[in-house]
Amino acid sequence: xxxxxxxxxxxxxxxxxxxxxxxxxxxxxxxxxxxxxxxxxxxxxxxxxxxxxxxxxxxxxxxxxxxxxxxxxxxxxxxxxxxxxxxxxxxxxxxxxxxxxxxxxxxxxxxxxxxxxxxxxxxxxxxxxxxxxxxxxxxxxxxxxxxxxxxxxxxxxxxxxxxxxxxxxxxxxxxxxxxxxxxxxxxxxxxxxxxxxxxxxxxxxxxxxxxxxxxxxxxxxxxxxxxxxxxxxxxxxxxxxxxxxxxxxxxxxxxxxxxxxxxxxxxxxxxxxxxxxxxxxxxxxxxxxxxxxxxxxxxxxxxxxxxxxxxxxxxxxxxxxxxxxxxxxxxxxxxxxxxxxxxxxxxxxxxxxxxxxxxxxxxxxxxxxxxxxxxxxxxxxxxxxxxxxxxxxxxxxxxxxxxxxxxxxxxxxxxxxxxxxxxxxxxxxxxxxxxxxxxxxxxxxxxxxxxxxxxxxxxxxxxxxxxxxxxxxxxxxxxxxxxxxxxxxxxxxxxxxxxxxxxxxxxxxxxxxxxxxxxxxxxxxxxxxxxxxxxxxxxxxxxxxxxxxxxxxxxxxxxxxxxxxxxxxxxxxxxxxxxxxxxxxxxxxxxxxxxxxxxxxxxxxxxxxx
Numbered sequence: 001x002x003x004x005x006x007x008x009x010x011x012x013x014x015x016x017x018x019x020x021x022x023x024x025x026x027x028x029x030x031x032x033x034x035x036x037x038x039x040x041x042x043x044x045x046x047x048x049x050x051x052x053x054x055x056x057x058x059x060x061x062x063x064x065x066x067x068x069x070x071x072x073x074x075x076x077x078x079x080x081x082x083x084x085x086x087x088x089x090x091x092x093x094x095x096x097x098x099x100x101x102x103x104x105x106x107x108x109x110x111x112x113x114x115x116x117x118x119x120x121x122x123x124x125x126x127x128x129x130x131x132x133x134x135x136x137x138x139x140x141x142x143x144x145x146x147x148x149x150x151x152x153x154x155x156x157x158x159x160x161x162x163x164x165x166x167x168x169x170x171x172x173x174x175x176x177x178x179x180x181x182x183x184x185x186x187x188x189x190x191x192x193x194x195x196x197x198x199x200x201x202x203x204x205x206x207x208x209x210x211x212x213x214x215x216x217x218x219x220x221x222x223x224x225x226x227x228x229x230x231x232x233x234x235x236x237x238x239x240x241x242x243x244x245x246x247x248x249x250x251x252x253x254x255x256x257x258x259x260x261x262x263x264x265x266x267x268x269x270x271x272x273x274x275x276x277x278x279x280x281x282x283x284x285x286x287x288x289x290x291x292x293x294x295x296x297x298x299x300x301x302x303x304x305x306x307x308x309x310x311x312x313x314x315x316x317x318x319x320x321x322x323x324x325x326x327x328x329x330x331x332x333x334x335x336x337x338x339x340x341x342x343x344x345x346x347x348x349x350x351x352x353x354x355x356x357x358x359x360x361x362x363x364x365x366x367x368x369x370x371x372x373x374x375x376x377x378x379x380x381x382x383x384x385x386x387x388x389x390x391x392x393x394x395x396x397x398x399x400x401x402x403x404x405x406x407x408x409x410x411x412x413x414x415x416x417x418x419x420x421x422x423x424x425x426x427x428x429x430x431x432x433x434x435x436x437x438x439x440x441x442x443x444x445x446x447x448x449x450x451x452x453x454x455x456x457x458x459x460x461x462x463x464x465x466x467x468x469x470x471x472x473x474x475x476x477x478x479x480x481x482x483x484x485x486x487x488x489x490x491x492x493x494x495x496x497x498x499x500x501x502x503x504x505x506x507x508x509x510x511x512x513x514x515x516x517x518x519x520x521x522x523x524x525x526x527x528x529x530x531x532x533x534x535x536x537x538x539x540x541x542x543x544x545x546x547x548x549x550x551x552x553x554x555x556x557x558x559x560x561x562x563x564x565x566x567x568x569x570x571x572x573x574x575x576x577x578x579x580x581x582x583x584x585x586x587x588x589x590x591x592x593x594x595x596x597x598x599x600x601x602x603x604x605x606x607x608x609x610x
Contacts, residue, residue: 027079029080030078030079030080030083031079033059033062033063033080033083033084033087034079034083036055036058036059037055037056037059037083037086037087037090039055040052040053040055040056040059040087040090040094041090043055044090044094044097049094049095049097049098050094050098050100052090052094053091053094053095053098053100053103056087056090056091056094057091059083059084059087060084060087060088060091060110063084063116064114069115070114070115070116070117071084071115071116071117072117073117081117084116084117085116085118085119085122088111088116088118088122088126089111089122089125089126091107091111092104092105092107092108092111092126092129092130092133093129095107096133096137101133101137101138101139102139102141104133104137105130105133105134105139105141108126108129108130108133109130109144111126112126112127112130113144120173120178120179121179121180124170124173124179124182127166127169127170128166128167128170128182128184128185128188130163130166131162131163131166131167131170131188132163132188134159134160134162134163134166135159135160135163135188135191135192137159140158140159141158141159141162143155143156143157143158144156144162160192160195160196163188163192164189164192164193164196167185167188167189167192168189168205170182170185171185171186171189171205171208171209174209174210174213175208175209175210181210181213183213186205186206186209189202189205190202190222193205194229197229199225199226199227199229199230200226200227200230202226202229203223203226203227203230206219206222206223206226207223216248217242217243217248217249217252217255218243220239220240220242220243220248221239221240221243221252221254221255221258223236223239224236224237224239224240224243224255224258225258227239228258228262233262233265236258236262237259237262237263237269240255240258240259240262241259243255244256244259251279251283253280253283253284253288253291254291256276256277256279256280256283257276257277257280257291257294257295257298259272259273259276260272260273260274260276260277260280260295260298260299260302261273261298263276263302264298264301264302264305267305267308267309270302270303270305270306270309271302271306273298273299273302274299274302274303274306277295277298277299277302278299280295281295289333289334290333290334292333293330293333293334293337293340294330296326296327296329296330296333297326297327297330297337297339297340297343299326300323300324300325300326300327300330300340300343300344300347301323301327301343303319303320303322303323303326304319304320304323304343304346304347304350306319307319307320307323308350308562308563308564308606309561311561313564316564320347320350320351323347324344324347324348324351327340327343327344327347328344331344336367338364338367338368338372341360341363341364341367342360342361342364342374342375342378344360345357345358345359345360345361345363345364345378345382346378346605346608348360349378349381349382349385349601349605350565350605350606352385352565352595352596352599354382354385354386354599357378357382358379358382358383358386361375361378361379361382362379364378365379370399370402371402373399373403373407373408373410373411374410374608376395376396376398376399376402376403376411377396377399377410377411377414377608378605378608379392379395380392380393380395380396380399380414380415380418381414381601381602381603381605381608382601383395384418384421384601384602385599385600385601386599387598389418389421389422390422392418392602393415393418393419393422396411396414396415396418397415399411400412400415405438406438406442408438409435409438409439409442409459409460410459410460412431412432412434412435412438412460413432413435413460413464413465413468413603414602414603415431416428416429416431416432416435416468417468417602417603418602419431420472420475421602425472425475425476428472429469429472432465432468432469432472435460435465436462436465436466436469439460439461439462439465440462443462461492462492463489463492463493463496463498463499464498466485466486466488466489466492467485467486467489467496467498467499467502469481469482469485470482470485470486470489470502470503470506471502471505473485474502474505474506474509475509477509479506479510482502482506483506486499486502486503486506489502495526496526497523497524497526497527497530497533498523498530498532500519500520500522500523500526500533501519501520501523501530501532501533501536503519504516504517504518504519504520504523504533504536505536507519508536508540513540516536516540517537517540520533520536520537520540521533521537524537529562531559531562531563531566531569534555534556534558534559534562534569535555535556535559535566535568535569535572537552537555538552538553538555538556538559538569538572538573538576539552539568539572540552541555542556542572542575542576542579545579549576549579549580552572552576553573553576553580556569556572556573556576557573560573563604563606565596565600565604566596567592567593567594567596567597567600568593570589570590570592570593570596571589571590571593571597573589574586574587574588574589574590574593577589
């Protein structure tokens with residue numbers, strides 16, 4: 001057989017009469033290997049999978065032994081080449097059917113690493129099936145042998161990397177026209193890159209797909225998904241607007257819901273989110289329960305944001321009721337969706353329905369198994385709003401025990417505020433120092449070019465810790481320590497309304513009223529909607545009396561427009577009304593301030609990531 005195969009790939013030479021060898025013809029060798037292949041197929045039909053695999057392996061071992069340098073091009077049109085290609089495709093399938101996945105992986109790698117002179121389509125099928133096995137087979141393949149790699153070549157470290165590499169090679173072949181377009185390749189790559197968080201790289205792959213392979217509206221929608229996952233929400237919304245244009249697919253429910261979801265995450269676009277949701281609901285089929293559940297959830301969170309922006313109390317109350325109704329409708333459709341219970345709990349808490357909020361928080365923790373930091377924070381803040389500070393601190397201690405050190409930032413900050421609220425400032429400072437060590441370690445773990453004001457994972461910035469500490473030291477009349485903290489905060493972020501406000505509070509505590517006023521104005525110059533600065537200025541102008549009262553009222557009413565749950569703003573507005581001889585309005589403000597003070601959490605519920 002060896003002589004018959006190799007003779008085809010070399011020039012014919014005269015054979016000596018004394019040569020005893022009498023090789024098979026190439027045709028006969030091909031028939032012999034084809035017979036073995038057909039035997040393997042028959043064994044497969046009989047369920048003797050391992051025996052069939054051994055027959056296939058014997059064929060490949062023979063070819064490998066006869067042609068150690070690989071199958072030459074001269075055999076590409078022969079029956080022998082067809083048999084070799086069929087055998088290479090069949091062998092890993094037999095091992096998979098037999099449940100021997102490690103053997104299948106070795107067979108795939110052998111097919112890809114040896115020179116078998118396979119056609120482009122055959123090689124593509126093998127690469128795709130191997131990638132599918134790596135992604136969904138549930139067996140860790142281990143890194144390929146370094147002996148088979150050239151110097152400087154990339155060696156995948158795990159199944160996921162190897163699958164992504166294979167799928168990207170296949171997409172490249174599609175782009176070059178070497179193989180026909182196969183949309184399932186991109187679907188598998190989408191899954192692979194999504195589970196490892198590489199949505200930016202996935203967007204690049206979608207952009208490189210040749211026109212005509214994708215409907216352009218679908219391409220824009222998929223790109224929007226990628227960019228939203230990568231955090232570029234503005235670009236994602238722009239792509240969705242193109243996809244939803246009246247000449248494209250204006251009634252695409254999935255695109256409408258994604259646009260609504262992205263719009264609902266910002267206060268200034270929450271109205272657009274409501275419009276997108278209503279349009280999505282109008283175009284849904286009657287049996288689209290899951291989509292309808294998502295739509296009501298997004299509608300509820302969007303209406304809740306609109307309620308906080310409402311300028312009139314009647315409009316705010318209406319929007320709050322509609323927000324609760326939408327979230328409740330979502331839960332009726334799917335009573336096991338944890339995120340809906342979380343958002344409903346926050347909405348109840350914002351409206352100070354603390355009993356209902358507590359039930360939602362507990363349900364959320366049950367559904368998530370206590371694995372999400374925000375659930376513990378919600379429960380702790382609700383308990384603090386009920387003035388059950390010890391219970392709240394115990395909850396946070398349990399959460400800290402259940403949470404990895406890298407993700408404890410927000411829990412530590414809430415715990416520190418609880419301790420300070422209870423008058424245990426020394427313990428609060430110790431907790432802040434622990435938090436400070438954590439955020440500094442997180443900051444140093446990133447390269448200088450990738451530093452952010454908010455460190456991923458902790459969600460608490462070092463600036464915020466120094467600002468909080470400045471407030472604690474100010475309350476303790478430790479002026480020097482407070483000044484040091486403010487200097488640290490300003491060195492990290494030069495222009496910060498919160499830092500100016502903390503400095504203003506320090507000056508006010510020391511009796512330096514003009515300096516305090518200047519700090520509050522500077523804070524508003526940086527952030528015109530910074531509520532603490534507005535409230536502090538309103539209180540300062542209220543104490544000044546006389547012609548300053550109308551200005552004080554303006555600052556305080558604007559602060560309440562932005563944060564209607566600020567009991568300090570309500571109290572100072574009541575004092576303004578009292579000084580202005582508007583007793584009835586003053587009584588209403590004082591009553592509201594008292595109710596809100598009795599249910600004020602140690603941190604605003606709006607600080608919870610939603």
